Amino acid sequence: MIKEWVIGVGVALLLFFAILGQNVLPLFFLAALAVGFWLMMERRSTAPAVARETPVKHQVSFEQIGGQEHAKRELMEALDFLRYRDRIKSLGIRPLKGILLTGPPGTGKTMMAKAAATYTDSVFLSAAGSEFVEMYVGVGAQRVREIFRRARTMAKKENKDSAIVFIDEIDVVGGRRGQHSHQEYDQTLNQLLTEMDGMSTTQTPLVLVMAATNRPDILDSALLRPGRFDRQIRVDLPDKDGRLHILKIQVEGKPLARDVDLDHLARETYGFSGAQLESLVNEAAIIALRQEKTEISQAMFRDAVDKVLMGEKTGRKPTEDELQRVAVHEIGHAIISELMRPGTVSHITIAPRGNALGFVRQIPESDRYLYTVQQLQQQINVALGGCLAEELHYGNRSTGAQNDFVQASQLARTMVKCGLSRLGIVDEEHLQSSVLDTEVRFILSEQERETREVLRPYAEDIANFADHVVIEESIAGNEFRSWLETTSHESDSTEVVAAEATDLPIHPTIGDVGLQA
Structure with missing residues (x-):
């Protein structure tokens, strides 16, 4: 309304000066520039709000979210103050103002926020942290005010007594103040803190802020204190x-x-x-x-x-000699894995995918969170099995074992830092790098010697089975186990290593032959 009134008055003044015989052309250009700049600033400041005019459809129930039973129970308990407000009030409980969902990407944080709106029968508005930040100072703070105002307006319009504002990737706008060179970040965060901590948060309709991030460590401490984000719920990878x-x-x-x-x-x-x-x-x-x-x-x-x-299969076409070497390499991984953890080899393939020319996929017995020194040593043996199989068959190694060596070295360093090496308990901060490197080399050399002795009786068998792998390209775990059982060396070799069935301390895809030189 104000915009139309200003434009009307401006046109009237131009006509008045024109009737008086004045030159209105300069005034006309100045007025056009002013109106254009005004419209541009208005569009920048209101575009996200207009895009969120209609509340997001949130017909997602907690029953539709799998693998997060603990997180769902914790979230539903925190949301009960919205569903049973009278009972909460009788106990003198202060309403929660914010719930922060943390966890790795892809674990369902956004779906849980939508399910929370369904569970509490609330209006649901969503925004990304980047939508609040612009190069113009004050725009982000205005957008924060606007989304809270719209949440209350929509709740009243739909006759609901609560609304949920969900901010995804809140670390963009909620990072520690003073670390950004642009003042806009701090002003936007200050406005969000004010909205969450003000008396308006207790009015009807009540606005609950939910946010998601996989970087809670960089958030401002004022945002994480009780009274703002009262609950932090971990949405972790499913078991x-x-x-x-x-x-x-x-x-x-x-x-x-x-x-x-x-x-x-x-x-x-x-x-x-x-x-x-x-x-x-x-x-x-x-x-x-x-x-x-x-x-x-x-x-x-x-x-x-x-x-x-x-990743998808690549168009790389290795030579016959390279395919043979890759097959020998992967069979070496598979033999060590199967002897130390029976039944864990899922399949072997030499089909190039991503940066790998081949790999062995393993199945862990169960999800495990603690590992003994024997389990870590066995995983080092599995990582070294590929290059040692090449050495036994060809008399040399290739660059394909680069990723295996990195993996084995990391496991050895983990053993040292966790006090599972000859050094005993160590202080990582004061451990000299030369001492660490010497102990890592000792661990790797000992496991290399042990792995070589396990593989030595299989040298000829590996070469014969590698021909079959090259022809088939992919071999199922059951077929590999059937071949391994027919060899005459299994009973002898298993005495060299512990046959305790354990799980992987790292991702189950191991033994990929890389392309790096």
């Missing part, structure tokens, strides 16, 4: 049961073949987030479409796991 729950949700409505074993697939996908599991099921369906099949088989899921982990 085996959680992965199985997510897979069951994702495969609903999809035609599955009879051989599909979701429990086995949940074991294979150790370390996967909810987003990766959704992508896995989708990729398996795409493979079925590509092959013109009406059902999704277990083999398609296996290929989809490889694609999510390593």
